[in-house]
Amino acid sequence: MIHWLRLQRSLADFTLAALGRRRGKNTALVLTYALVVFVLASAMFFAAALRHETQLVLADAPELTxxxxxxGRQAQIEAEVIDQIAAIRGISGAKGRLWGYYYDxxxxxxxxxxxxxxxDLVPPAGSVIIGEGIARSRDLEWSGAPLFLSRHVGDLQKFEVxxxxxxxSALMTSDLVxxxxxxxxxxxxxxxGLFTDVVATIRNPKEVGTIVEKASHAMPDLRFVTRDDILRTYQKVFDWRExxxxxxxxxxxxxxxIFAAEKAxxxxxxxxxxxxxxxxxxxxTRDVIAMKLWEGGLVSLGAFLLGTTLAYLHVFAFGGGIFAPVLKGWSVIYPDFALAPHVDALQLTTLxxxxxxxxVAATLVPIWRAASADPDAIMR
Amino acid sequence: MRPTTPVFAALALLAVLLTAELAHARFAGASARERLAQEAALVAALGLSDPALFTEARYTRHPSLADGMAAFQDNPMGFDHFPSGSVMPAPRPPISGALGFSAEEVTQ
Known part of the structure; x- marks a missing residue:
């Protein structure tokens, strides 16, 4: 065993010395290789962390909206419909919600x-609770600064914050008022008497499918969105972005x-x-192949380790500066949040x-052909 | 010094760093759980359905509650104005469906 290890170490020495003769080219190869791994690993870490975070946080999203x-468009819903929804068997409660968008x-x-x-979260009359993105976009740096909102030219409303x-909680509340x-x-x-939509709670979560099926049959002009639909949407959004x-x-x-194939x-x-x-x-022949295996192994392992280590730092220590805009979106006030580190072991192994x-395979095949040929023929 | 010594040392260092990062993901994940639990409680209290990632349009701010025809939101054949629309997955067309004048006919 010791003899075998010594042999391998000597082969590795020999390989490195051979690689050292073309130092510039091989360094460029390892760095390019590491860069490719870095890009893929960063996208993977970022998407996995974002997916993990939304899945955890949205686990308590409304059961049924x-x-x-x-x-074909969402319209305001009347208070009577809320009572009809609450009366559906299996639904334990329904509340009308008021929400909407405002362009500042x-x-x-x-x-x-x-x-x-x-x-507990309802603010008193004439005042608001705001998300961190709004304070940032409106420069409300000092505490007690009021929020002025204008709906049209000549209109100005003051709200105490x-x-x-x-x-x-920026990921969820950044743009909320x-x-x-x-x-x-x-x-x-x-x-x-008018509401934006209705959220309903369900007595037995296993019955959601049946309740939705019956309810959409009885009230065909309503659209029912379940918590599972919401979670599925986000799974798909991040998969798509990744x-x-x-x-x-x-x-x-x-x-x-192309570069590696040419080289290898x-x-x-x-x-x-x-x-x-x-x-x-x-x-x-075996020694020659072992030497080449060392070459492929050292280059790819080095590049993989370098790429993934830097990718982790990039995503979780430096906020994924390079890709964050693509994965997060381009909103004017996108949330300023730090992702909870999460690594998917299966994804990392796949990478x-x-x-x-x-x-390693690409380096091995041609050398095997050369190594098994007659030395006289290949030297000629 | 043999050529392998610095290279093996560098590889070992990188491997240790990667292991430390994986440990950090596990450890920091545990401390972040408290923050996530608070966030989840807020989501439950407010009944939020979507993260505030891309706020430029209705169908990018609340994709899970958006109308079915998000690509042509503003007028028929009106293309998407917003960059984040391009990084949203296209909805899948219905896989199965049937037409009929009554419920019995459709479920046959």
Whole structure:
């Protein structure tokens, strides 16, 4: 065993010395390789962390949201419909919600206005609770700064800010403005008895499918969105974004494959001569292949380790600065949040296999052909 | 010094770093759980359905509650104005469906 280890170490020494003779080219190869791994691993870490976070946080999203559709668009829903929904067997409660969008011409951003259903979060008349993105976009740096909102030219409404959500919940609350019912109705001119949509709670979560099926049959102009639909939407959104980024990286990957294939499989005349000499001085075919395995292994392992280590730092220590805009979106006030680190072990293993194995295989095949040939023939 | 010594040392260092990062993901994940639990409680209290990632349009701010025809939101054949629309997955067309004048006919 010790003899075998010594042999391998000597082979590795020999390989590194050989790689050192073409130092510039091989360093460029490892760095490009590491860069490709870095791009793929960053996209993977970022999407996995974002997916993990939304899945955890949205686990408590409304069980069932009911919208009224008119001409294929969401319309306001009447209070009577809420009673009809609450009367459906299996539904334990239904509440009308008031929420909507507001375009702020000063910051050029859209805010989401909402009347909280939880009485603890309802602000007093003439005041609001705002998300951190709004304070940021409106420069409300000092505490107690009021929020001025204008619906049209010549209109200005003042609201006291009683509380701001901290950055901790920015992912969900960045653009929120919470108001009480009366302020909301007068600000947006919503008539009493009308609501934006309805949230319903369900007695037995297993029955959601059946309840939705029956309810949509009885009330065909309503649309029912379940919590599972919401979670599925986000799974798909992040899968798509990760895929999009991987597709962009694919161009780089392809360029790298050409580079690596040229380097690894197109055995240069010099390398072929080297193999011929090694065989002529008494090296076994097995030794030549082992040497080449070391080369492929060291290059790809080094690149994989370097790429993933830097990708982790990039995403979780430096906020994923390079890709964040693509994966997060381009909103004027996108949330300022730090992702909870999360690594998907299966994805990491797949990445390792997809990057290390093909390169080692690509180096091995041509050298095997050269090593098994007659030294005299390959040196000529 | 043999050529393998610095290279093996560098690889070992990178491997240790990667292991430390994976440990960090596990450990920091545990401390972040409290923050996530608070966030989840807020989501439950407010009944939020979507993260505030892209606020420019109705169908990008609340994709899970958006109308079915998001690509042509504003007028028929009106293309998407917003960059984040391009990084939203296209909805899948219905896989199965049947037409009929009554419920019995459709479920046959």
């Amino acid at each position: 009911v919208q009224k559709l008119v001409l 011409r000063i910051s050029g951003a859209n805010y989401t206005f909402m009347v909280p259903t939880d009485p 009683v509380r701001s959500f901290e950055g901790d 919470l108001m009480n019912d009366a302020d909301f109705r007068s600000f947006f001119n919503v008539e009493p 895929g999009l980024l991987a597709a962009l990286a694919a161009a780089g990957l392809l360029a790298f494959v 499989s197109g055995l240069s005349a010099e390398e072929a001569r080297e193999v011929g000499i090694l065989k002529a001085v008494g090296w076994d 390792a296999l997809l990057t290390v194995v093909p390169y």
